[in-house]
Amino acid sequence: MVGREQDCVKHVYDICFEGTTRTQDGQCYTQTEWENFCTHYGCLTQEDYLGYDMLLGMCKCKVDDLEEICDLECRLAQRYSVEFICSDPPVVRLNWYSDNYQVDIPVSSLTRVINARNSIMSDSCSALDGSSEPIHMVEMSSNGFLGVYEPDMDQTLSLLTDNMKGALNISRVSTSSSSSRRLLSVSVGRYQNMTHRSRRLMGNSFLPGSNYLGIDNPTVCLKYGELMFFSVSNDYYPVYDRDNLYNTNDQFDYGGFRELQEAQALIGTETTLFSYKFRDPGVYAFYMSTNKDRKMYVRVMAESAQCSEDGPFFPTTPRYIIQNGISIEQDILLTPDWVLIASMLAGALFIMILLVIAW
Structure with a gap:
């Protein structure tokens, strides 16, 4: 984990929900966030910005031939x-x-x-x-x-x-x-x-x-x-x-x-x-x-x-x-999807209540 370089602890990453894609640093960016990052930080100058590659998690910038x-x-x-x-x-x-x-x-x-x-x-x-x-x-x-x-x-x-x-x-x-x-x-x-x-x-x-x-x-x-x-x-x-x-x-x-x-x-x-x-x-x-x-x-x-x-x-x-065979690692640990878990538990509880009433 960050700041604990000697510990054998794996990073846990947020889930990238619909409308966002993962960067090579593990963050989830929307299209607007990608454009802002690549324009102001990822490329050498704002004029170099050409776009971004959501699958590779990288900015596309003008480069020398x-x-x-x-x-x-x-x-x-x-x-x-x-x-x-x-x-x-x-x-x-x-x-x-x-x-x-x-x-x-x-x-x-x-x-x-x-x-x-x-x-x-x-x-x-x-x-x-x-x-x-x-x-x-x-x-x-x-x-x-x-x-x-x-x-x-x-x-x-x-x-x-x-x-x-x-x-x-x-x-x-x-x-x-x-x-x-x-x-x-x-x-x-x-x-x-x-x-x-x-x-x-x-x-x-x-x-x-x-x-x-x-x-x-x-x-x-x-x-x-x-x-x-x-x-x-x-x-x-x-x-x-x-x-x-x-x-x-x-x-x-x-x-x-x-x-x-x-x-x-x-x-x-x-x-x-x-x-x-x-x-x-x-x-x-x-x-x-x-x-x-x-x-x-x-x-x-x-x-x-x-x-x-x-x-x-x-x-x-x-x-x-x-x-050169470089790509974003897919086998990473993700934080629990608490919304999905809560929805499933609520659904299970609702079904149990219906069964009890029916019985």
Whole structure:
């Protein structure tokens, strides 16, 4: 129940009577209430409001065109721009594909990253065999979540070095056959930009100075065990929406998100990076710390299963919600219908009185 996160108690929801439909938060809305909520809260602006879907319990809002921001070829090409390499020792690798070089950052220097020990340390590797997995970037701002496509490598490197522990060496590796490997000594927050490239204007970040582009408040499909990096602040960070009716796994271990909330809200940490490895198949809803109406939905596939479409970030529309197998939980506890119960008892009493009189 709300405010009793440690108790194993199921929510009890009101019955939605005729003329109302249930939201993903469990409330019953009339058409007028739906329109008011979606117009003023659910969509980013009033002009974005298009309607609502009563079966999915969601607002229908204008969204950016995924194909314009990053089409299929783009999504496949950028998938390993940031990756976790299970080498000995493990590293986070940034790839400048257009300039033919990489930067490797030992994960041992990233212990300041919130939840790093549970997501990007050697224990997260089944073997230190050089295998790799993508790291998907999400930026938090006053606008909510931004699922980043084609992350700006200079900005990403700066984000990582800002969250390193002290001054250290990282390796810059040329991917061209004629170049050799060399080490670059950097201090936290002092790494100079290596490249500059033009960026499109669609789906741009709401954070001043950020070059990230992507999908606002997305629906996400991840393969089993995939990693996400969240760029966060003390004001803006993701919170697990544990009472959302889209959630499918009551056993989801969201301890990393509780740790993040404590670090940002109570401690006021200077750390601006949070990592999480999604090992639990299911559907999970998250909201932005300062606005519960800015949400991100994550579908985690079972082992060896594939997403229906290469992403991982999709606009939150009824099509992509359904495509990723997301729907409102129907097996919920409802409050007793006291009107119906009272009517039945009154009817039974009336029949008993008639029988007594007749006898």
